Amino acid sequence: MVAGVDIGGTTTQVALCGEDLNVLDRLEVPTPAAAGGAAMVGAALDGVRQLLGRTPGRLLGVGVGAAGVVDARAGRILVASDSFLGWAGFAVTTAVEEALGVPAFLDNDVNAFLRGEAAAGAVAGEPHVLGMTLGTGVGGALWLDGALYDGPHGAAGEIGHVPGFGDLPCTCGGRGHLETLASGRSIAARYGERTGRTVTARAVAEAAVGGDPDALAVYEGAGAAVARAILVTAGLLDVTTFVIGGGVTGAWAFVEPAIERTLTAEPPVSGHPVRVLPALLGGDAVAIGAAARALTELRRAGPA
Numbered sequence: 640m641v642a643g644v645d646i647g648g649t650t651t652q653v654a655l656c657g658e659d660l661n662v663l664d665r666l667e668v669p670t671p672a673a674a675g676g677a678a679m680v681g682a683a684l685d686g687v688r689q690l691l692g693r694t695p696g697r698l699l700g701v702g703v704g705a706a707g708v709v710d711a712r713a714g715r716i717l718v719a720s721d722s723f724l725g726w727a728g729f730a731v732t733t734a735v736e737e738a739l740g741v742p743a744f745l746d747n748d749v750n751a752f753l754r755g756e757a758a759a760g761a762v763a764g765e766p767h768v769l770g771m772t773l774g775t776g777v778g779g780a781l782w783l784d785g786a787l788y789d790g791p792h793g794a795a796g797e798i799g800h801v802p803g804f805g806d807l808p809c810t811c812g813g814r815g816h817l818e819t820l821a822s823g824r825s826i827a828a829r830y831g832e833r834t835g836r837t838v839t840a841r842a843v844a845e846a847a848v849g850g851d852p853d854a855l856a857v858y859e860g861a862g863a864a865v866a867r868a869i870l871v872t873a874g875l876l877d878v879t880t881f882v883i884g885g886g887v888t889g890a891w892a893f894v895e896p897a898i899e900r901t902l903t904a905e906p907p908v909s910g911h912p913v914r915v916l917p918a919l920l921g922g923d924a925v926a927i928g929a930a931a932r933a934l935t936e937l938r939r940a941g942p943a
């Protein structure tokens with residue numbers, strides 16, 4: 640069996656998976672994000688050991704998905720957000736391998752999300768997929784010819800931060816990025832601009848359920864922007880399957896019709912229909928995707 644670990648800003652999910660990625664057991668622990676890289680990985684390792692203590696079987700490897708910019712080949716965090724102290728530069732896979740004595744692998748969390756959905760979720764078995772996460776920010780990842788394509792700098796698929804989506808300032812320092820219209824933070828901000836009210840993205844979703852025209856307009860804008868990102872991807876790469884996850888998909892009933900309206904009005908140049916699917920694995924996607932990476936790498940390396 641393999642372990643998949645999802646180190647998020649507030650919680651760390653740990654799942655123990657069998658050879659077909661079935662989850663044998665799972666648990667969740669708080670992420671000690673202010674206590675440094677060793678403490679964060681230590682909390683995850685404690686979780687893995689706890690699961691191993693109550694599940695029969697032999698651990699063959701560990702996959703870790705983490706937020707931020709990572710070096711997936713060296714297994715190291717490159718850039719982390721301000722909420723993580725002592726995380727940038729931390730050698731995650733070395734720490735895990737030394738502690739558990741099995742091979743370990745590291746992925747960016749959005750890449751791990753797509754690995755999970757492509758291995759055992761909404762787009763299982765699909766050879767070509769763009770994955771998007773509409774969460775606090777907007778993440779993207781690309782699956783080509785049945786494998787993750789992360790590009791020469793590990794940044795392929797970052798659809799949340801390409802220009803062409805208006806002129807609003809983005810959290811990354813750029814302007815007019817998809818994230819300025821389609822992230823949870825942006826949905827709250829755009830609603831605030833229309834109404835003068837400071838609310839959370841969840842409150843905007845509740846307002847939309849109640850028929851609030853400003854909330855509906857904000858989701859219409861977000862969905863239209865996501866559709867444009869889909870059309871850009873379909874035109875550039877001939878990828879026509881899309882999986883969308885993240886907290887904003889809690890308002891899928893409002894986002895999806897807006898996506899479909901734009902796609903109907905401007906079909907992709909290939910003439911092939913576009914499929915847009917909500918993610919299936921929910922909060923398990925990153926941990927399962929990290930486990931999938933470990934399984935793939937172990938199989939590539941051959942029997943131990």
Ligand SMILES: [Zn+2]
Nearest residue numbers: 800809811816
């Ligand atoms: Zn940006």
